[in-house]
Amino acid sequence: MRDSWLTIRALTARAMNEVLRVPGAAIPGILAPTIFMLGLSSVFGEAARLPGFTADDFRTYIVPVGLLQGAAFAGAATGVNMARDIERGWFDRLLLAPQPRGAVLAGLVSSAAFRSLLPGTFLVVVALILGVHLPSFLGIVLTVVLVMGLAAVMACWGSVVALRFRTQQASPLIQILGFIAVLFTTAYAPFALLTPWLRAIAHINPVTYVLEGIRQGFVGDVTWADTWPALLAVIGLLALLGAWAVRSMRRFGT
Amino acid sequence: MMLVATLALARRALRGLLRRPQFVAPLVLFPTVFLAVNVGGLSRTTDLPGFPHVNGFLDFQLSAGITQSLLLGGVSAGIAVALEIEMGFFDRLAAAPIPRVSMILGRIAAASVIAIFQALYFVVLGLIFGAQIEGGILGLLIVLVIASLAGTGFAAMGVMLALLAKNASTVQGIFPLVFVILFVSSAFFPRALLEEPARTIARFNPLSYISDGMRDPIISSISWGTVLEGIAAALGLVIVFVGLSVVALRGRLRDA
Numbered sequence: 001m002r003d004s005w006l007t008i009r010a011l012t013a014r015a016m017n018e019v020l021r022v023p024g025a026a027i028p029g030i031l032a033p034t035i036f037m038l039g040l041s042s043v044f045g046e047a048a049r050l051p052g053f054t055a056d057d058f059r060t061y062i063v064p065v066g067l068l069q070g071a072a073f074a075g076a077a078t079g080v081n082m083a084r085d086i087e088r089g090w091f092d093r094l095l096l097a098p099q100p101r102g103a104v105l106a107g108l109v110s111s112a113a114f115r116s117l118l119p120g121t122f123l124v125v126v127a128l129i130l131g132v133h134l135p136s137f138l139g140i141v142l143t144v145v146l147v148m149g150l151a152a153v154m155a156c157w158g159s160v161v162a163l164r165f166r167t168q169q170a171s172p173l174i175q176i177l178g179f180i181a182v183l184f185t186t187a188y189a190p191f192a193l194l195t196p197w198l199r200a201i202a203h204i205n206p207v208t209y210v211l212e213g214i215r216q217g218f219v220g221d222v223t224w225a226d227t228w229p230a231l232l233a234v235i236g237l238l239a240l241l242g243a244w245a246v247r248s249m250r251r252f253g254t
Numbered sequence: 255m256m257l258v259a260t261l262a263l264a265r266r267a268l269r270g271l272l273r274r275p276q277f278v279a280p281l282v283l284f285p286t287v288f289l290a291v292n293v294g295g296l297s298r299t300t301d302l303p304g305f306p307h308v309n310g311f312l313d314f315q316l317s318a319g320i321t322q323s324l325l326l327g328g329v330s331a332g333i334a335v336a337l338e339i340e341m342g343f344f345d346r347l348a349a350a351p352i353p354r355v356s357m358i359l360g361r362i363a364a365a366s367v368i369a370i371f372q373a374l375y376f377v378v379l380g381l382i383f384g385a386q387i388e389g390g391i392l393g394l395l396i397v398l399v400i401a402s403l404a405g406t407g408f409a410a411m412g413v414m415l416a417l418l419a420k421n422a423s424t425v426q427g428i429f430p431l432v433f434v435i436l437f438v439s440s441a442f443f444p445r446a447l448l449e450e451p452a453r454t455i456a457r458f459n460p461l462s463y464i465s466d467g468m469r470d471p472i473i474s475s476i477s478w479g480t481v482l483e484g485i486a487a488a489l490g491l492v493i494v495f496v497g498l499s500v501v502a503l504r505g506r507l508r509d510a
Contacts (some may be wrong), residue, residue, distance in 0.1 A: 028427040039437025042452035046443075047299050084423060168337070168422050172280030172330075180287050188295030198294030 004103035011107025012114055015078070019118065029073045034123045037066035040188075047189065054190045055219045063127045064214040065187045067143065068207065070119030071151040072178025078112040079158015079174040086166045092253070101249045105159060109242075112155030113148040120147050132218065139217025142227060146210050149234035154178045156241035163248040181207040206233035256359075259352035263360020267334065268367065281326050281368070282375050289319040289376075292442065304446050308473050309386050316380045317469035318441040320397070321461060323372045324405045325432045329425065331365045332412025336422040339506075348507060358417075358499050362409045369405020373398050373468075385472070393471025400484045404464045407491025410499045417502035441465035463487035 019026040041059040048058040055061035085091040094104060120143075128134055135143065158174045165173070184201045185208035191199055202208045213230020216222055271278050289312075297311040308314045335358070338344045347357050377387065377394060387393050416425050436442070438452050439461035448456055456462045467484010470477050 022423070026427070028431055032431070032433070035431070035434045035437070039433060039452075042449045043437055043443045044296060044299070045449045046302055046447050047296055049302065050298050080423065080426060168426070169274070169333070171333075171426055172284070176280055176283055176287070179284060183287060183291040184294075188291065189298075193295070193298055195294045195297055198291070 003099055004106070007099045007103040008107040008110050011104065012111040015081070015108070015111030015115060018081070019115065026077075029077050030070075030119045030122055032073055033066035033070035033119045034126050036069055037062050037123060037127065040065070044188065050189075050193060052190065052192045059127070059130060060132050060218055061215070062187075063123065063132055063218055064143075064211055065182065066123045066127075067120050067147050067214060068150055068182045068211055069178075070123060071116040071147045072154050072175075072182055073119065074116035075112045075151045075154020075156075076158050076171075076175045076178055077115065078108050078155040079160075079162045080168060080171045082108060082159055083162035083166065083168045083170060083174075086162060087168060095253065101252075102246060105245055105249045108159060109152045109155040109245075112151045112158075116147050116151030117144070120144075135217025136222060139222045142222060142230070143214050143217060146214050146230055146234055149238060150207070150210055153234065153237040153241050156238070156245040159245040160241070160248045163245075163252045181205065182211070185211050187211065206237055209233040256353040256356050259356035260359040260363060263356060264363040264367070267331075267361050267364035270334070271364070271368070278368075281330055282323050282372060284326055285319045285322040285376070286379065288322060289315055289379075292318070299443075302447060304444065306444055306473070310384060312380060312383055313385045313473050314469065315442070316376055316385055316472055317397075317465045318436075319379075320373050320376045320401055320468055321404065321439075321441050321465045322432075322436055323376065324369055324401060324408050325436065327365055327368055327372060327405055328408025328410075328412040329432060330412070331361050331409040332414075332416040332425040333422050335361055335413050335416035336419060336425045339416065339420050340422060354503065354507060355500055358410075358413050358503055359496075361413055362406055362496065362499070365409030365412075366402050366406040369402045369409075370398050372405065373401035380472075387472055388474050389471030389476045393476055396471045396476065396481055397468045400464060400467045400481075400488050403485065403488035403492055407488060407495050410492065410495035414495055414499035414502045417499065417506045420506070435459065435461055439465060460487040460491060464491075 019030075037059065040062050041057075045058045047053065048055060048061065053061075082091065085094070095101065124134075134140075154177070157177050161170050161174045164170075184198065184205050186194070186202055191202065194202060209229035210233050212226055213233075216226040292315050293310075293312045299305065300308060300311050300314070306314075335344070338347075344357070348354060377397065381387070387397075389396065412425065416422075419425050438455040439459040440448065440456045441461055445453060445456050445462065463483045464487050465484075467481050467487070470480040470484075
């Protein structure tokens with residue numbers, strides 16, 4: 001158990017080291033959600049003038065989307081890096097070491113969860129400078145939990161794809177799920193303003209509830225009614241994709 | 255000799271992509287997702303004062319989807335070259351008795367062919383979901399010409415970045431920045447409705463002119479001024495980035 005914990009800690013530290021040692025690869029992922037938030041609010045800012053919009057300004061409305069995109073990017077980056085390690089043979093050497101495969105996977109997933117805090121923090125700081133309302137302490141805690149949770153979910157997905165294709169060229173496949181999951185929600189507009197087909201998808205997309213769970217703190221007060229569906233969605237996704245990733249990990253190289 | 259080598263390498267690049275369609279699909283899949291979300295979430299924005307008359311928000315967004323897809327094609331070309339560098343194929347190619355410029359021109363030429371299919375995909379998708387090409391067949395040809403030129407320019411940009419970065423993960427990291435360039439253009443929304451400073455930057459962003467040049471024949475009868483601006487912007491990108499990628503290639507070969 002102690003060895004597994006050390007493995008998880010070492011792999012998490014390795015991923016964090018990468019941010020400092022290969023900044024060319026890490027910085028775009030950190031900046032991207034902020035750029036996305038600034039870009040979307042610059043382009044579609046006028047949408048907040050539409051009757052039925054539930055926030056005073058589009059920037060506040062879109063900040064939670066950026067946070068989840070940061071989580072999705074961090075999770076996807078873990079999958080891409082795993083594919084790189086497989087291509088270069090480092091992953092094979094890692095699996096030869098005397099520790100359970102589950103601990104290796106847990107280390108990679110944990111690294112994604114922590115890395116997701118980097119783009120998230122940067123985004124929130126920029127948003128605050130631009131006048132976006134800071135959520136309450138409870139809202140911030142909930143935001144951190146949900147962002148880290150979604151990053152872990154995406155890291156599980158990234159691991160599944162990386163273990164299946166074993167090449168970095170599969171990177172877009174890793175990224176697309178996060179993209180779809182975050183955007184086919186109430187990302188741009190409230191339910192009432194969505195076209196019927198998108199409204200139907202957003203209703204059944206669990207990430208919608210994660211998004212609304214984070215958004216509640218930015219546009220108003222944190223309530224249990226918006227919190228429990230968000231937590232349930234993250235736990236459910238983590239259980240599902242985590243189990244798939246564990247299965248892929250067990251089958252890898254056998 | 256250069257033409258033969260360039261065509262052979264272009265064919266190789268195209269075959270490589272066709273053999274693994276799962277890696278081509280994202281070039282259109284990401285922009286399709288974005289297109290769907292934009293149209294699904296923001297279709298009511300056509301009611302905003304100042305929005306040009308269009309049959310629907312999908313018609314307006316089609317050229318944004320094409321431009322975004324072409325940019326991703328450029329990143330993809332860059333990743334392919336970076337992987338060739340990482341795996342040593344590029345060095346073996348440099349040792350072959352072929353003009354060295356063809357090493358990058360082949361990849362860029364392949365991207366210009368793919369660009370036509372990327373644009374066609376979005377036009378067909380749009381027509382299926384109710385968009386109309388107001389400029390007719392000529393309008394469609396204009397869209398394809400601008401798309402092919404822009405795709406060539408973006409691929410050259412990707413190749414240049416790969417030659418400078420020399421590793422795929424750095425080129426991959428540029429992927430999100432693709433959106434930055436696109437956001438500060440009039441690709442997604444009318445320039446008059448953008449917020450500052452995006453509105454000002456969009457005036458100087460070639461992507462605005464490329465998107466507007468492709469959009470014009472889709473949403474209205476052909477306005478040659480807008481179309482020629484689009485062609486000029488795309489051609490400008492080709493000249494600048496092919497030139498810079500040749501310079502980057504020389505630097506790479508000197509360092510090797």
